[in-house]
Amino acid sequence: MSSDGCSSPSGPRAAVGDRVVPGPGRAPAGTRQPLVRFDSVWKTYRTGAEPVHALRGVSVSVMPGEYISIIGPSGSGKSTFMHILGCLDTPTSGRYSLAGTDVSSMGEVELAEVRNRRIGFVFQQFHLLARLSAWRNVELPLIYAGVPRHERRVRAMAALEQVGLANRVEHRPNQLSGGQQQRVAVARALVTEPDLLLADEPTGNLDSRSSADVLAMLDELHRSGRTIVLITHEPDVAQAAERVKRFRDGRFIDDGGEGR
Amino acid sequence: MSWWETMRSGFDAILGHRLRSGLTVLGILIGIAAVILTVGLGEGATAQVNSAINSLGTNLLIVSPGSSSTGLVRGGFGTASTLTYANALALGNKRDCPDVAAVAPQVQTGGNLVAGTTNWSTQVIGSTPNWLQVRGRSMAIGSFFTASQVKTDANVVVLGSTTAQELGLFNPVGQTIEVGTVPFTVIGVLKSAGTSSSSTNQDDMAVVPVTTAQELLTGTPTVSNIYLEATSASTMGAAGTEVTDELLALHGITDPANQDFTITSQTSLVQTASSVNSALTFLLAGIAAISLLVGGIGVMNIMLVSVTERVREIGLRKALGATPAMVRRQFLVEASVLGLTGGIGGAALGLVAAVVVPHFVSNQIAISVPATLGSVAVAMVIGVVFGVYPASRAARLAPIEALRSE
Structure with missing residues (x-):
């Protein structure tokens, strides 16, 4: 993992092949391109008389295969950061590249495609559709990707097996425990083979046993090579990641302490 | 998707x-x-x-007695009985009315029919043999009366199918019934017109020669209506004009505004x-x-x-x-x-x-x-x-x- 902190590159193209400063306790990333790169990203809301700066020049990079957690109190702007990272929102200024592509200036339709192809979301409230069975929930992103019907089922089943729910595929969300629901959500996030797994307070609605369960699963996914960004306000949960970054007042306040 | x-x-x-x-x-x-x-x-x-309306007949024109002018008092539609059997015969004249195919005067009155011990009140129509053609009817059994029967005021009657039934006549042809108090011989029964119950029942009637009806039932030389059939749908307008001119001449009326009859056509009814x-x-x-x-x-x-x-x-x-x-x-x-x-x-x-x-x-x-x-x-x-x-x-x-x- 590397972070540019306050320094900002001279121009957009500088991102490619830019020297990456290795963080402490981390093997040099070599010449690999970062998966995520934020260059002084600002997000300003102008709802009232006073503009509110939710993000104040965030610059950060995430290398492929990294597992980092972002911890910050509520109101720190970490949700806004997560929304932009997840291509659910666009920056007011600055540049965000995902897998080498500038996504900060994309339109709604392009962003939808990026979310579909590159990002898997895991939410605090699971966000499963109550009317659909587990596997039908998991196949949803594949529908939007235009994957044929038969292949969707096969891949949804495989994803559910991966999260240990092979025997619960026909269950509806209300027939599953909270931990199981979150595992369905993880399966849904994995089914498209995304570049980036984005977990927003994934343990926020779970008891400690289910939380440990979900965190263990994320750990396993990381070991199998997934890039994971975990957003939380709980220090215990944040420690599950390889690296921890603290977020406060719209920017990162340190260059990352040790995780684990 | x-x-x-x-x-x-x-x-x-x-x-x-x-x-x-x-x-x-x-x-x-x-x-x-x-x-x-x-x-x-x-x-x-x-x-x-x-x-x-179509069951009335095809290409039909109906002449009804119209308003009468007595001094300064003008009556309305149907207030005068100005149409006569003689008028009807004149309208059948091919030279004056070339577009009229057939003419049937109609005397309409009510009558009590008696067959044995059964009696039945119905409409009695007096007309000529053309009535069948003009009104688009046909016979079920027996025959309609002939021109000579009209000429001789014969006491013959043709019954509607409902009327025959109501009188309890299962084999009516040749039987004698009383119309009013006068005996008539039944010579035929009309085929059912099949019109629905909501309009006037076309199957409940007795048809007699017009001359007989005038002599024995109404006692006047007038007729209620004159039904005319035009030669075709396209000549209905011409036929109407010819009939109007002829009747104005026969009635001695010079100002068409004072005409004492009204001509309605099927088309106008349909419209x-x-x-x-x-x-x-x-x-x-x-x-x-x-x-x-x-x-x-x-x-x-x-x-x-x-x-x-x-x-x-x-x-x-x-x-x-x-x-x-x-x-x-x-x-x-x-x-x-x-x-x-x-x-x-x-x-x-x-x-x-x-x-x-x-x-x-x-x-x-x-x-x-x-x-x-x-x-x-x-x-x-x-x-x-x-x-x-x-x-x-x-x-x-x-x-x-x-x-x-x-």
Whole structure:
């Protein structure tokens, strides 16, 4: 993992092949391109008389295969950061590249495609559709990707097996425990083979046993090579990641302490 | 996302809210059924009236006695009995009225018929042999009276099928019945005209020679009407003019404004009847259209509720990669499925009612295929039109706003 902190590159193209400063306790990333790169990203809301700066020049990079957690109190702007990272929102200024592509200036339709192809979301409230069975929930992103019907089922089943729910595929969300629901959500996030797994307070609605369960699963996914960004306000949960970054007042306040 | 997926998702959403969807569909359904029934009722009534008018005969002109002028007092329609059998004979003259094919004067009166111990009151018509042709009737059994029987004031009678039945005559030809107190020989029975119960019964009558009727029953030389058949539909106008000129001359009237008779044609009757009918149909269809509109607003209302209620679902679908167009399409499909379901249900209900209702009321209800298909299409269009606004609201929702809402 590397972070540019306050320094900002001279121009957009500088991102490619830019020297990456290795963080402490981390093997040099070599010449690999970062998966995520934020260059002084600002997000300003102008709802009232006073503009509110939710993000104040965030610059950060995430290398492929990294597992980092972002911890910050509520109101720190970490949700806004997560929304932009997840291509659910666009920056007011600055540049965000995902897998080498500038996504900060994309339109709604392009962003939808990026979310579909590159990002898997895991939410605090699971966000499963109550009317659909587990596997039908998991196949949803594949529908939007235009994957044929038969292949969707096969891949949804495989994803559910991966999260240990092979025997619960026909269950509806209300027939599953909270931990199981979150595992369905993880399966849904994995089914498209995304570049980036984005977990927003994934343990926020779970008891400690289910939380440990979900965190263990994320750990396993990381070991199998997934890039994971975990957003939380709980220090215990944040420690599950390889690296921890603290977020406060719209920017990162340190260059990352040790995780684990 | 394929159309198939969109449809399935739409059905899922509709089946997920059965009561609400059912009530929405009901609004459309009632509207469509009402449209089909009112159009059917209107067309049925028109067909009924047209067949009643056509059963009078084809290319028919009817001369009725008109207003009389006695000094300065002018009477209205039918106040004078100015038409005579002699007039009718004159109108049959091919030289003066070349476009008139046949003439049948008609004396109309009531009479009490007695056969043995059975008696029956009915209309008694006095006419000439042309009556059969002009009124478009034919014989079931026996024969109609001849010109010579008219000339000799023969006491012969032709009965309507209902009349023969009511008198209990199973083998009527040759039997003697009394009309008034005068004995008549039954020489035939008319074939049933088959007109419906709502118009004058064309099967309950007794027809006698016009001369006999004038002599024995009415005692005057006048006739009630003169029925004329034009040579063809296109010569009806010319025939009308010829008849008018001839009658004005016969009656010695120089100013056509004072004419003492009125000529009506079948066409004018049909026109009057159908204009009344179409006005009524328009009124009913208007009410039905309003109920459809209300149904459409119901669809919009429900779709707006649905969008509000499913904000999180929309947000999630967008986060998973649904584009605004896909979301819009999903809600449009839902709305049009609601509309289409209501349309098909309404068409089914309307058709069933069109078949069942005539058993309980005297009105005919025509089943109009274009109206049925049209209203199903309209129902779907209503679904789409009233679904556009809710669907574009759903499509415009920002995913983060949608996901944030609890």
